Amino acid sequence: MSKVKTIHATPIAGDASKIVEVVHLGKSFGSNEVLRDIDFDVRTGEVVSIIGSSGSGKSTLLRCINLLETPTTGDILHHGQSILHGAHKVNDYRTHVGMVFQQFNLFNNLNVLQNCVVGQVRVLGRSKEIAEQKAMQYLEKVGMAQFIKAKPRQLSGGQKQRAAIARALAMEPEVLLFDEPTSALDPEMVGEVLKVMRDLASSGLTMLVVTHEMQFAREVSNRVVFMDKGVIVEDDVPEVIFNTPRHERTRSFLDRILDR
Amino acid sequence: MMYALAAATPETFWAWVIFIIQNYGSLFLIGARNTMFIAITGTAVGFAIGLLVAVVRTIPIKPSTPTPIKAVVRLSKVLLGVYIEVFRGTPMIVQAVVVYYGSLQLLGIDLSAMVAGILIVSINTGAYMAEIIRGGIESIDRGQTEAAQAIGMSHVKTMVFVILPQAIRNILPATGNELIVNIKDTSVLNIISVTELFFMSKSAAGTYFRYFEVFFVTSVVYLIMTFTVTQILRWLERKLDGPENYTVMGSQTTPAGTIHVHHGDHRPGLGGK
Numbered sequence: 001m002s003k004v005k006t007i008h009a010t011p012i013a014g015d016a017s018k019i020v021e022v023v024h025l026g027k028s029f030g031s032n033e034v035l036r037d038i039d040f041d042v043r044t045g046e047v048v049s050i051i052g053s054s055g056s057g058k059s060t061l062l063r064c065i066n067l068l069e070t071p072t073t074g075d076i077l078h079h080g081q082s083i084l085h086g087a088h089k090v091n092d093y094r095t096h097v098g099m100v101f102q103q104f105n106l107f108n109n110l111n112v113l114q115n116c117v118v119g120q121v122r123v124l125g126r127s128k129e130i131a132e133q134k135a136m137q138y139l140e141k142v143g144m145a146q147f148i149k150a151k152p153r154q155l156s157g158g159q160k161q162r163a164a165i166a167r168a169l170a171m172e173p174e175v176l177l178f179d180e181p182t183s184a185l186d187p188e189m190v191g192e193v194l195k196v197m198r199d200l201a202s203s204g205l206t207m208l209v210v211t212h213e214m215q216f217a218r219e220v221s222n223r224v225v226f227m228d229k230g231v232i233v234e235d236d237v238p239e240v241i242f243n244t245p246r247h248e249r250t251r252s253f254l255d256r257i258l259d260r
Numbered sequence: 261m262m263y264a265l266a267a268a269t270p271e272t273f274w275a276w277v278i279f280i281i282q283n284y285g286s287l288f289l290i291g292a293r294n295t296m297f298i299a300i301t302g303t304a305v306g307f308a309i310g311l312l313v314a315v316v317r318t319i320p321i322k323p324s325t326p327t328p329i330k331a332v333v334r335l336s337k338v339l340l341g342v343y344i345e346v347f348r349g350t351p352m353i354v355q356a357v358v359v360y361y362g363s364l365q366l367l368g369i370d371l372s373a374m375v376a377g378i379l380i381v382s383i384n385t386g387a388y389m390a391e392i393i394r395g396g397i398e399s400i401d402r403g404q405t406e407a408a409q410a411i412g413m414s415h416v417k418t419m420v421f422v423i424l425p426q427a428i429r430n431i432l433p434a435t436g437n438e439l440i441v442n443i444k445d446t447s448v449l450n451i452i453s454v455t456e457l458f459f460m461s462k463s464a465a466g467t468y469f470r471y472f473e474v475f476f477v478t479s480v481v482y483l484i485m486t487f488t489v490t491q492i493l494r495w496l497e498r499k500l501d502g503p504e505n506y507t508v509m510g511s512q513t514t515p516a517g518t519i520h521v522h523h524g525d526h527r528p529g530l531g532g533k
Contacts, residue, residue, distance in 0.1 A: 068409065070322065091409075091413070091414055094409065095411065095412040099410035101406070105403035105404060105406060107404060107421075107422050109426045109429070119412065119413070122417055122421055123411055145509060149507045149508075168410075168411070
């Protein structure tokens with residue numbers, strides 16, 4: 001079981017078919033090591049769910065992928081190009097990797113339509129007309145086209161999250177990261193957000209979802225990643241993870257959370 | 261001649277007030293105009309200074325930031341901290357004298373009293389505004405910054421399009437306070453002979469030695485100015501908040517309409533399904 005570990009002093013050339021590839025990634029807050037030696041990737045068209053108990057590091061991994069947290073060690077590759085060490089522009093990379101937050105984080109000073117337009121115009125440099133057209137297209141998709149004039153404070157949690165998904169989609173990213181998108185919602189609003197996410201998954205969007213919704217992870221994902229104490233314990237198809245997990249830690253987590 | 265003057269001299273308080281308004285009305289108006297001009301210009305320039313200082317003082321220093329940039333940012337932060345301490349920690353009347361006479365003696369720049377006055381009020385207000393705006397920026401939820409960064413916005417774009425519009429709305433009451441304080445505190449500029457309302461009043465009062473009546477009129481003029489400004493700022497705040505209602509766009513399943521949102525109830529009456 002001995003595994004030879006190579007230490008990469010310089011960024012390595014990865015696999016270009018992988019949208020995002022995480023290589024030997026580690027993250028510490030002070031002396032607290034949150035992520036340890038994470039190797040992980042997302043390919044075009046995949047829907048990957050990350051599950052695990054609170055404090056397992058799954059949200060931190062997602063935030064590292066979008067560089068909202070700076071990894072302490074290791075590298076992140078975008079189509080084989082290093083983001084951390086190369087000449088890659090961070091802000092340019094971020095336009096390819098969208099993010100949906102647990103707390104929605106809609107821009108409070110802008111209405112729903114403007115929320116979906118500002119990034120397209122100010123970052124991608126699209127014209128206002130095209131940006132509004134695209135915004136409307138994605139707001140239709142999430143069922144929020146009626147609410148374009150509303151300010152975030154006037155919306156329910158479920159409506160805010162669907163608007164936030166439209167905002168991320170309007171940037172037309174290669175992969176969309178979801179950080180526990182239904183955890184801050186009232187129970188009756190979880191369904192409307194999960195339905196939107198199911199629709200997106202079946203339309204072929206590449207998604208990476210940190211979630212506590214086991215049914216969603218099981219039914220929608222191509223791959224499920226189980227994390228515990230800052231490491232990836234198991235990374236497999238949902239059938240294996242949920243029915244015949246290889247690791248005891250995965251089994252005990254699922255037994256606990258699924259009450260079986 | 262002495263008789264003529266004595267005959268024309270009013271005897272009651274209100275008669276004096278009317279007499280003063282009739283004879284020195286234009287003086288009060290010029291003084292009031294100059295006071296408003298200095299206060300508004302000073303607050304506006306001070307606001308701009310405060311904005312710049314606050315944006316610099318909130319630049320995040322990350323471990324990954326290159327060392328030369330780190331050093332420049334750190335040095336700027338220290339210098340700006342000194343600026344704030346000095347101008348908040350000394351009286352404006354003293355600053356006025358030091359800058360007005362010091363600029364000539366030390367730098368050989370002969371400022372007009374008016375220019376020196378505007379300069380003093382601007383720099384002084386800037387020091388206060390810097391702290392007010394920094395507080396405003398830091399009061400905005402971190403999630404707003406993260407969402408802006410996640411769609412690829414730089415620090416400056418995040419500030420300009422997301423954070424500052426919210427921060428400025430939140431600090432509008434404090435900014436209004438600064439403007440009102442400035443309308444009143446420009447009176448200290450009489451020390452360097454700026455022809456603002458207090459200086460003009462002093463001239464008017466000196467002629468007949470009627471300090472009470474003249475400064476009664478002066479206080480009414482100050483009150484009218486501050487009250488008017490207060491009302492305009494209230495109106496501006498309401499306008500920036502926008503309507504409490506929003507329009508629902510018509511669709512095939514839901515007719516167009518207006519949703520009324522009540523204060524304290526952030527959930528609209530119409531579901532989103």
